Each structure stands twice: as C-alpha cells, then as structure tokens.
C-alpha cells in the first residue's frame with residue numbers, strides 16, 4: 001500500500017519498504033507510525049498521510065528521495081524545492097499553491113507582537129490587496145495573427161536582461177524565516193540565481209547582521225547585483241553608497257518605506273523618513289543609478305523623479321509596513337501616465353507568474369519584481385532553485401505574450417487588458 005503526505009504533497013511512503021531513514025521499519029502500517037514521527041519533508045505528523053496510487057507513489061518518489069545508491073533524485077523541480085521550503089518555514093508559510101496572503105493562509109492574521117514571518121503587517125490586508133489589485137485586470141486573448149516568437153529581452157540601468165523580471169530586495173532569515181540558513185547564503189542564492197537566469201538579483205538589509213552584508217555579497221558576485229539599504233542616518237547611507245560605488249554594483253536602492261521600523265531603532269540604528277533634499281543629496285553623491293523603493297503615491301513618485309533618481313520603485317514592501325493600504329497596481333496607471341519614459345518604473349507586490357508580469361508591463365511598469373516565491377527558492381535550493389522560478393515565470397510570460405498578440409514588450413499596453 002502506498003501513501004502520500006497530503007500536507008507537502010511530496011513525501012511518499014510504501015508500507016512494504018517502510019522508510020528506515022525516518023525510523024520506519026519495513027511493514028509499518030501508517031496507523032502504527034509513532035505519534036512523534038514527522039514527515040521528513042514538511043515536518044507534519046502522520047495524520048496527513050493518505051493512501052495513494054502506485055503511479056503517484058513512483059512519480060513523487062523519483063523526485064524527492066535519494067536513490068538506494070545514495071545518489072540524488074533525478075528531478076529537482078519547483079515542486080521539490082517548494083516542499084523543502086515548506087519544511088524550512090514550518091509555522092510561517094504553508095507554501096500554498098497561490099501565494100496571495102489570503103485569510104486562510106498560514107502567514108495571515110495578526111501576529112500580536114511576534115515577528116511578521118513572511119506575512120503582512122496588522123491583519124495582512126495590504127499583502128492581500130496587492131494580489132486583488134492584480135486580479136482586477138483580465139488579459140484579452142487574441143490569436144488571429146501571424147505566428148511569432150515574442151521578444152522578451154529588456155534593459156534596466158543600461159544592462160541587458162533576458163526578460164523584464166528581477167528579484168525583490170529581501171532579508172531577515174533569522175527573524176522572518178526560522179533562521180533556516182545563514183543570511184549570506186540566502187543573499188548568494190538570490191544573486192546567483194538571477195545571474196544564471198540572465199537578470200539581476202536584489203538583496204535587502206536587516207538589523208540582525210552588519211548593514212553592509214548585502215553590498216558585500218554583491219561584491220562577491222562581481223558587482224552583478226543591487227543592494228537596497230534601509231533609510232538610516234544620511235551620513236551612514238552616504239557611506240554605504242560609497243561602498244556600492246567602490247564595489248561597482250549595478251545600481252543602488254533605498255527602501256524609503258523602511259522608515260517605520262522599530263527593530264532598527266532597537267538595534268541602535270534608527271531609520272528615518274527622507275525629505276526631497278536628502279533624496280537629491282544621495283543621488284548626487286554617486287555616479288551609480290539610484291532608485292527609491294516603497295513609493296505608493298503619485299506625489300512621492302514625482303518627488304523621486306525630481307531628485308534626479310534613475311528609478312522609482314512602486315512597492316508597499318509586500319504589505320509588511322502599513323496595513324489597510326492600497327494594492328501596488330492601483331497606483332501604477334497614474335504614475336505611468338506622468339512618468340513613463342522619464343524614469344525607470346519598477347513594481348512589485350504579489351507578482352507570481354508571467355501573466356502578472358505582462359499585466360504590470362501593460363500598465364506601464366518597466367520591470368516586475370518577484371519577492372516571496374524567490375525567498376522560498378533561495379532557502380530551499382540556493383541559486384539553482386531561484387533560477388528555476390525565473391524560468392517558470394519566463395515560460396508563462398512567453399505564453400502570455402503569444403496569447404495576447406504581443407510580439408514585443410512595447411506592444412503590451414492597456415489595450416491587452418480588460419479592467420473589471
């Protein structure tokens with residue numbers, strides 16, 4: 001008899017063979033599995049084990065188990081890495097099929113003074129609003145046309161990338177990800193995975209490690225990456241900008257929406273709101289392209305453009321800094337109407353698929369940035385897993401462009417969308 005753990009949908013068990021590696025002797029019936037036993041992949045108890053077919057057993061086994069000779073399974077695909085990340089993020093993230101911050105998700109709901117994990121601030125409404133805002137646009141299917149191979153190549157800050165898709169700046173393995181791997185290794189996965197795919201990885205800034213770790217990791221990656229700094233004191237930011245220039249990073253970012261963090265203040269490194277003069281001082285301090293992240297109003301976007309910045313990054317930090325906020329895509333059309341072509345418009349917030357990427361490009365974004373899915377991949381499998389996710393998104397973007405009649409990204413305009 002064959003069984004599958006219905007929690008991770010990855011671990012399979014054959015009663016006849018048992019699973020000596022997890023302490024189950026051949027012939028152990030599921031009902032006799034000890035209560036303290038936990039699924040080796042997702043750490044859940046035996047209650048999640050349900051009978052399955054031989055076909056599913058063999059298919060899952062080939063993906064997730066070491067073979068008898070000790071070699072690794074043949075197929076380390078997204079399902080495999082998602083299952084691993086579920087076990088690493090137990091209690092914080094259910095690695096649900098759709099990562100939308102909805103009420104019934106493991107990450108959702110108030111935290112009552114505990115760290116946010118991978119969820120959103122307060123009740124998690126802003127995180128979910130990012131997802132809902134994207135669903136307010138449908139893609140128009142258009143298939144009577146010449147056949148073509150869509151051109152996805154794109155450019156940011158003078159660098160060519162294979163598609164207009166980049167990572168988000170993420171940090172905080174210790175506080176937000178069960179301390180699953182070292183922070184440096186996490187950044188390495190984000191940076192290397194992006195580079196192997198043909199785009200640029202971003203890394204964040206957490207108070208738990210030295211504030212130059214992100215930029216050090218960009219240096220390790222030969223400068224191919226971008227560090228986004230917290231809005232610390234102007235003097236410290238200017239020092240960090242100098243380091244980024246010295247290490248020849250592709251660009252430099254500041255997440256202005258980090259200004260509400262109490263954790264940074266508690267660690268003796270207070271963070272601040274920045275005024276237009278301070279933005280300009282930062283931009284003028286370096287020859288590198290500078291962008292400001294965490295912009296959620298047209299007014300702030302115009303101020304960023306006035307500072308001479310190379311990029312305005314529309315984001316609400318994945319809903320982690322202000323509850324009851326708007327979804328990012330709600331403000332994109334107004335910003336694009338004023339600033340498209342004048343400054344690089346970067347966007348994140350619940351972008352999960354190539355279909356989402358095409359929507360934000362059609363609404364005026366130059367680049368789409370992916371957060372939580374890449375977080376899970378970097379934890380579970382480093383750069384190889386991160387690259388797999390980018391490939392998955394690119395595959396869907398290609399299909400979306402074919403199916404909506406877009407031969408080039410320029411042809412992705414609001415005309416391919418139906419607002420509902």
Ligand SMILES: Cc1cc2nc3c(=O)[nH]c(=O)nc-3n(C[C@H](O)[C@H](O)[C@H](O)COP(=O)(O)O)c2cc1C
Nearest residue numbers: 168169170171176204205255317318349350371372
């Ligand atoms: C656990 C976690 C840590 C994050 N850390 C940072 C950070 O250090 N700096 C930053 O600019 N943004 C940070 N963000 C926000 C992301 O850069 C990005 O704005 C957000 O994840 C996008 O939403 P998505 O995850 O739904 O795609 C973090 C997000 C998460 C989930």
